[in-house]
Amino acid sequence: MSAGDRARDVLARLVDASATERILISLASLVLAIAVGTVLILVAGRMTTCSAQSAVYYFNVGFCYDPVLVFDRLFLGALGDPFRGGWSPDGQFSIAMRETTLLIFTGLSVAMAFRAGIFNIGTQGQMIVGGLAAALGTLWASPFLSGTVGTLVLVPFGILVGAVFGGLYGMIPGLLKAYAEANEVITTIMLNFIAGGVTLYLVSDVFKDPNSPANQTVPLPDYAQFPAVLFGSRQDFSLYALLFGVVMLFALYYVLEHTSFGYDVRTSGIQPEAAEYGGVDAAKTIVSSFALSGALGGVAGALYVTMVIGKFQAGVPAYGFDGITVSILAGNNPLGVGFAALLFGVLKSGTTVVQFATDVPPQLVGVLRGLIILFVAMPEFFRLIGRRLLPEEDKSRAVATDGGERIADSRASSDGPSDGGVSGGEDE
Amino acid sequence: MDRRSFVKVTGLAGLTGLAGCTGGPGESEETTTTEASGGDGGEETTTAAEETTTESSEDTTNVGMVYATGGLGDGSFNDQAQQGAIQAEEDLGISFDEAQPDEVSQFKTFQQQFAQSTNPNYDLVCCIGFLQTDALTETSEAYPEQNFMLVDSVVDAPNVANYVFAEHEGSYLVGQMAGLLTTEEFSAGAGSTSSDSATLGFVGGVEGSLIKKFEAGFKAGAKAANGDVEVLTNYTGSFNDPAAGKEAALAMYNNGADIVYHASGNTGTGVFQAAQEQGKFAIGVDRDQSVTKSSYADVILASMVKRVNTAVYNSIESVVDEEFQGGGIVTLGLEQNGVDIVYGDSLSSEIPTSVKDEVAASREAIVAGDVEVPTDPSDV
Numbered sequence: 075m076s077a078g079d080r081a082r083d084v085l086a087r088l089v090d091a092s093a094t095e096r097i098l099i100s101l102a103s104l105v106l107a108i109a110v111g112t113v114l115i116l117v118a119g120r121m122t123t124c125s126a127q128s129a130v131y132y133f134n135v136g137f138c139y140d141p142v143l144v145f146d147r148l149f150l151g152a153l154g155d156p157f158r159g160g161w162s163p164d165g166q167f168s169i170a171m172r173e174t175t176l177l178i179f180t181g182l183s184v185a186m187a188f189r190a191g192i193f194n195i196g197t198q199g200q201m202i203v204g205g206l207a208a209a210l211g212t213l214w215a216s217p218f219l220s221g222t223v224g225t226l227v228l229v230p231f232g233i234l235v236g237a238v239f240g241g242l243y244g245m246i247p248g249l250l251k252a253y254a255e256a257n258e259v260i261t262t263i264m265l266n267f268i269a270g271g272v273t274l275y276l277v278s279d280v281f282k283d284p285n286s287p288a289n290q291t292v293p294l295p296d297y298a299q300f301p302a303v304l305f306g307s308r309q310d311f312s313l314y315a316l317l318f319g320v321v322m323l324f325a326l327y328y329v330l331e332h333t334s335f336g337y338d339v340r341t342s343g344i345q346p347e348a349a350e351y352g353g354v355d356a357a358k359t360i361v362s363s364f365a366l367s368g369a370l371g372g373v374a375g376a377l378y379v380t381m382v383i384g385k386f387q388a389g390v391p392a393y394g395f396d397g398i399t400v401s402i403l404a405g406n407n408p409l410g411v412g413f414a415a416l417l418f419g420v421l422k423s424g425t426t427v428v429q430f431a432t433d434v435p436p437q438l439v440g441v442l443r444g445l446i447i448l449f450v451a452m453p454e455f456f457r458l459i460g461r462r463l464l465p466e467e468d469k470s471r472a473v474a475t476d477g478g479e480r481i482a483d484s485r486a487s488s489d490g491p492s493d494g495g496v497s498g499g500e501d502e
Numbered sequence: 503m504d505r506r507s508f509v510k511v512t513g514l515a516g517l518t519g520l521a522g523c524t525g526g527p528g529e530s531e532e533t534t535t536t537e538a539s540g541g542d543g544g545e546e547t548t549t550a551a552e553e554t555t556t557e558s559s560e561d562t563t564n565v566g567m568v569y570a571t572g573g574l575g576d577g578s579f580n581d582q583a584q585q586g587a588i589q590a591e592e593d594l595g596i597s598f599d600e601a602q603p604d605e606v607s608q609f610k611t612f613q614q615q616f617a618q619s620t621n622p623n624y625d626l627v628c629c630i631g632f633l634q635t636d637a638l639t640e641t642s643e644a645y646p647e648q649n650f651m652l653v654d655s656v657v658d659a660p661n662v663a664n665y666v667f668a669e670h671e672g673s674y675l676v677g678q679m680a681g682l683l684t685t686e687e688f689s690a691g692a693g694s695t696s697s698d699s700a701t702l703g704f705v706g707g708v709e710g711s712l713i714k715k716f717e718a719g720f721k722a723g724a725k726a727a728n729g730d731v732e733v734l735t736n737y738t739g740s741f742n743d744p745a746a747g748k749e750a751a752l753a754m755y756n757n758g759a760d761i762v763y764h765a766s767g768n769t770g771t772g773v774f775q776a777a778q779e780q781g782k783f784a785i786g787v788d789r790d791q792s793v794t795k796s797s798y799a800d801v802i803l804a805s806m807v808k809r810v811n812t813a814v815y816n817s818i819e820s821v822v823d824e825e826f827q828g829g830g831i832v833t834l835g836l837e838q839n840g841v842d843i844v845y846g847d848s849l850s851s852e853i854p855t856s857v858k859d860e861v862a863a864s865r866e867a868i869v870a871g872d873v874e875v876p877t878d879p880s881d882v
Binding site: 169274278286288293309310383384385389391427429430 | 571573599601602603604605606607608610611612614615616632633635636644654655708709710711712739
């Protein structure tokens, strides 16, 4: 058997893997990543110097960095040490949840577009635009209201404004792709730069907070920011936002799997020509998918502004790009995005704990984080490739689809697409 | 290669690789090296004696450092701050831990972690960079017992010592030097100026009131030296984009500028490259860049040093001496040696004494209060 055949076999097995198998594969990848990371930490620990007391000893060899401590901090420390006494959700746990919440939205944004066969690399830009719009909108509206009423009105208003502007910004590459056949990868990347540049100009000049040396807007009043509930106030986290994110996970899942709009999106993603032949308005689907994707990115921006930093500041962290990885990790499945975002959020939270608790340089922690994500994402990535490559050789696979997903995977939605029209609307 | 021999070879290579590494814990604590990634000064080795005292004694002063985004190894701002901590470790026997945030939202996380920590209990948390202002406003309120220090900005709280710099004063001096040299036929190292143009350049990083202080001082100094001088200005929008810095500087040199001053962090590396290509001069910032970027020493006339290390060191010293004063603003200008002009390592001897004398005279005038340097370029 040649190497090529063997590779094709492995791909085919991956594609056919059941949900349980996929979870097992992911767990095995995680263990493997930790094993490789352990070796890296040990080697790095031999390459620096440290005092004898601060070193750890394995098999009578001293190492400067302790892999057990590093991974303990990276995972358990990230969650605020749930297995030690005195665990409080208000500590590091809130930070992990905060990052998870933001990544849910950027991950959903990317997944939405990917399912439609659109490579939206522009979630970052849509998030930036949505964030600035949410900040300015809320600032504009905040003098009219105050107190609890203010919170009840202003926070949803901010999210709505973020969603609208993020969506509009997402529609630009959508229109360009649908009506001018511009490659969306290029346009979205370019639009990221434009979003960053224009917002930097706006907050360093027109909307700048005169009292701050940083390029930022005036801080939002307290009542216009996401309220913390039960815990999380010290870490800028609100349980409401996380719940909102979880609701959106299911909402997007429902939209994609159980509505006619979702059916159009999925079929266009898998076989655009066939979808169009089957009566799907390709241009309309592209534009609306992009708008929905951009809106989700815009909500992420709005949450970053109203929950995390309480104003818009130039230099928004790369949640949008992380969203691409989150989405791939989740196999572009909205429900999977929740788990992938959680893994990512824990890793992001853990990075700061490791840096604080050990002498391991942040660059090495970044490498460990990258290893874990790479290892966990690769099986899914090869599955995606396999699904694209294999049907061409084996025609029976292409036939065996049901509503854009292979039958084996879509047991849950077996009643879905054909009567999806019943549940109706094109929108959420 | 079949699988088994692959495993064997990898295993062997791994073992030899590990054995070959020369690091690991020191045998008898002879020397310890600090992890100064960007440190290229000669002052960061600590001796074992101090190390043991710091670790054995219970009442060691512990300091937490929260750096600006960009982290260590930037060759200017953060490394300069680290120098202050390293110096305090040597002189005062303190010990310090470091955190390098890479996102704005992490400032608060690290500040809180240091403030919360009880093992060790941190006596001072140094926050480097103005972007930490908002985070520190909240953290200092939540931890009223914790001492903080902040560089480059002001938080009005009783437990925060604020250190700001009079960057415009130091920039005035380099501006004056540049203004005097641009109309002369001056040549040294790899650069030269021509007398037929009185044009200078300023390359900034991200536009903001802080960097504008550099620009204002530079322009004012240049105007004081020569009323006809023209200063071309460009903000690249980044502190870490050497290509943009080079492009901006090349445009200035092509428009007749002889000397370009930059206040743009790593972007300035591109300015030095452009100067070398064009056979013109540049002026460094934050540290003596003719030393830290020694490959460009033949075009760096001088550097406007901003001694963030002094601020860090002074604040640590005040904690060690139990004289920490929160709530105040310490301005480090020329008078306090917080900023200064440092002539290039290899070009210093070539700069005419008359120029140096005039610069020294202005330095005294500013310290004495006879010359008021503007902080906003529009006031020049």
